[in-house]
Amino acid sequence: MATVTAEQVETRVVETLASFGPDADQISRESTFEELDIDSLDLVELAQVVEDDYGVVLKGEDMKELKTVGDAIDLIVSRAD
Amino acid sequence: MAEAAAPREGSALVTGASRGIGAAIARALARDGWRVGVNYRSDRSGAESVVSEIESKGGEAIALAADVADPGAPEELFGALESRFDGPVLVLVNNAGISRDDLTPSLDDEEWNAVLETNLTAAFRLTRRALKAMLRARSGRIVNISSAVALRANPGQANYAAAKAGLIALTKTSAVEVARRGVTVNAVAPGLIETDFIGGASKEIVQAIPARRIGTPEEVAACVRFLTSDEASYVTGAVLTVDGGLAA
Numbered sequence: 001m002a003t004v005t006a007e008q009v010e011t012r013v014v015e016t017l018a019s020f021g022p023d024a025d026q027i028s029r030e031s032t033f034e035e036l037d038i039d040s041l042d043l044v045e046l047a048q049v050v051e052d053d054y055g056v057v058l059k060g061e062d063m064k065e066l067k068t069v070g071d072a073i074d075l076i077v078s079r080a081d
Numbered sequence: 082m083a084e085a086a087a088p089r090e091g092s093a094l095v096t097g098a099s100r101g102i103g104a105a106i107a108r109a110l111a112r113d114g115w116r117v118g119v120n121y122r123s124d125r126s127g128a129e130s131v132v133s134e135i136e137s138k139g140g141e142a143i144a145l146a147a148d149v150a151d152p153g154a155p156e157e158l159f160g161a162l163e164s165r166f167d168g169p170v171l172v173l174v175n176n177a178g179i180s181r182d183d184l185t186p187s188l189d190d191e192e193w194n195a196v197l198e199t200n201l202t203a204a205f206r207l208t209r210r211a212l213k214a215m216l217r218a219r220s221g222r223i224v225n226i227s228s229a230v231a232l233r234a235n236p237g238q239a240n241y242a243a244a245k246a247g248l249i250a251l252t253k254t255s256a257v258e259v260a261r262r263g264v265t266v267n268a269v270a271p272g273l274i275e276t277d278f279i280g281g282a283s284k285e286i287v288q289a290i291p292a293r294r295i296g297t298p299e300e301v302a303a304c305v306r307f308l309t310s311d312e313a314s315y316v317t318g319a320v321l322t323v324d325g326g327l328a329a
Contacts, residue, residue: 041258045216 004054004080010073016049017042017069029070036069046072054080085140086114091218092166093309094118094158096149096207097177099127101276102226105298106174107131109306111140115172118162122148122177141166149177149203150195155210169214172309175204175248176226182237193240200244201251208255212264221264222309225252226301227320229272232328245270249320256318265317267308271301272324292325 010029018024020042027036033043043066047058056079066072093110097103099121107117108131117135119142121128128144135142143165147154162170178200181192204225215221230238231245249268256266273286274296287293301323307313308321322328 041216041262048213048217 004077006073006077009054009076009080012049012053013046013069013073013076016046020045027069029068029073031069032067033069034067050076056080085112085135085138088116088141089114089171091168091171092116092118092162093172093174094120094145094162094170094207094211095174095176096120096158096203097122098131099124099144100131102271102274102298102301103174103176104131105302106176106305107142108135109299109302110172110174110309111135111138111142113306113310114140115309116141116143116166118143118145118158118170120145120147120149120158120177122146148199149207150198152206154203155206158207159210159214163214169218170211171215171218171220172222172224173207173211174224174226174305174309175207177203178226178241178244180238180241182241184237185239188240196240197244197247200241201247204248205251208251208266212255212259215264216259216262219263221259221262222313223252223255223264223266224305224308225249225266225268226305227252227268227270229270229322229324229328231270232320232322252320253318260317263314265308265313267313267316267318268320269301269304269308270320270322270324270328272296272322272327274298274301274323290325290327291329294325296323296325 014024014027017027022036043063050056056076093115095103095107098107098119107119111117119128119131132142132144145158145161147157159170181196225248227248228245230242231249252266252268304321304323
């Protein structure tokens with residue numbers, strides 16, 4: 001697989017999260033899922049997008065540990081290497 | 082039979098649709114404008130005749146061979162439908178089922194496992210695959226064909242009843258998980274229905290049914306058609322019995 005940059009992942013994650021409700025400009029690396037009102041089902045959908053796009057499989061266990069958007073981006077980038 | 086309604090986006094998959102209840106469901110969904118995947122395991126000519134009938138009424142359908150108990154079946158079936166009809170599968174009807182009847186002391190592991198695999202595990206795997214696209218589409222209908230024996234005991238069917246009761250629990254749990262995405266999951270629990278599956282029902286059994294008759298596949302299909310319709314958008318996690326009052 002071609003190398004994935006952190007910027008690409010960030011763009012895709014923000015775009016996907018924005019499709020669940022919050023405004024894209026409200027989403028930063030520091031935003032917590034709680035304050036964005038992103039729930040467990042949203043994270044399952046995000047995991048599916050990530051799997052389709054980057055071949056990175058994220059399980060419920062992985063997602064449980066994630067608090068912020070930055071956590072999710074870092075995890076995806078590290079797994080995609 | 083009425084002509085098919087205008088085609089919808091996406092498609093519908095009915096498992097075990099070469100005959101009986103599944104065939105009636107496939108025909109009913111086609112009349113509602115769904116492009117239908119008619120899944121079958123062994124009865125190819127049955128599935129092809131369902132497809133021809135649908136096409137003769139102006140609908141679209143495709144016969145899809147797969148044993149749903151095969152773990153690779155969901156990807157095969159959904160992949161085929163997504164590419165053939167160029168869009169997501171927005172209706173899934175888990176209808177395929179087998180029975181291996183025996184009294185509990187005589188039921189062997191193979192009989193237990195085969196029924197659980199086909200009637201329950203396969204429905205779970207297909208549901209899991211279906212939800213991927215339905216969640217993204219913010220729209221979807223899953224209907225699991227359970228059975229009156231999930232609600233009222235029938236000696237000789239411990240494996241079948243356990244699988245069908247499990248389908249109701251799967252229905253309710255997945256329904257509440259995805260309800261906020263506009264996806265509904267419901268179960269239909271038929272009683273005695275006139276199909277090859279039950280063979281000839283005895284007079285005594287018919288006497289036990291309050292309606293005093295066996296149901297038709299079309300009477301089950303009508304309920305499935307409703308649950309897959311736009312009108313049923315607020316019905317989810319429900320079990321609709323279609324049994325002439327047997328389980329009441």
